[in-house]
Amino acid sequence: MRKYAILFAAGALVSLSACSDNSNNTPTQAQIDSAANAAAAAREAQMKATNDSLINAMAVMKADSAAKADSLAKVAAFEAGKAAANAKHAKSTKTKTKVVAKKPETVGNGKPKMGGHSDANTVGNGKPKMGGAQNPNTVGNGKPRMGGGN
Numbered sequence: 362m363r364k365y366a367i368l369f370a371a372g373a374l375v376s377l378s379a380c381s382d383n384s385n386n387t388p389t390q391a392q393i394d395s396a397a398n399a400a401a402a403a404r405e406a407q408m409k410a411t412n413d414s415l416i417n418a419m420a421v422m423k424a425d426s427a428a429k430a431d432s433l434a435k436v437a438a439f440e441a442g443k444a445a446a447n448a449k450h451a452k453s454t455k456t457k458t459k460v461v462a463k464k465p466e467t468v469g470n471g472k473p474k475m476g477g478h479s480d481a482n483t484v485g486n487g488k489p490k491m492g493g494a495q496n497p498n499t500v501g502n503g504k505p506r507m508g509g510g511n
Contacts, residue, residue, distance in 0.1 A: 388396075500506050 498506050
């Protein structure tokens with residue numbers, strides 16, 4: 362066990378001595394220039410990619426716009442040809458007029474509208490109006506008045 366402890370201590374001593382800080386950590390001018398050139402190239406590549414994507418998007422928009430304009434022109438030409446054909450067809454055919462009969466007035470679910478009768482002594486479907494007796498000695502549907510006649 363003692364041999365292992367000595368070997369472990371020797372290995373630790375060797376590994377710590379290998380990590381000494383004897384080097385100079387300041388970068389050289391060549392390293393600084395290289396880093397600056399790499400950063401500039403990265404920014405340039407990123408800007409180029411952005412510009413290329415914008416140019417491609419504009420080209421797609423122009424192509425879509427041209428296709429849409431072409432499609433609209435075709436539709437307009439088709440509609441003009443269709444209108445001309447309809448006008449030509451309308452001149453060659455006679456026009457037919459339909460006589461539409463006036464439907465009776467109804468309310469809601471098709472029931473006839475009440476009122477509008479010419480006889481003032483009827484209500485609804487020709488039923489006699491109540492209380493509209495001409496004789497002052499009668500009430501209701503011509504029944505005699507009670508209590509005399511005065």
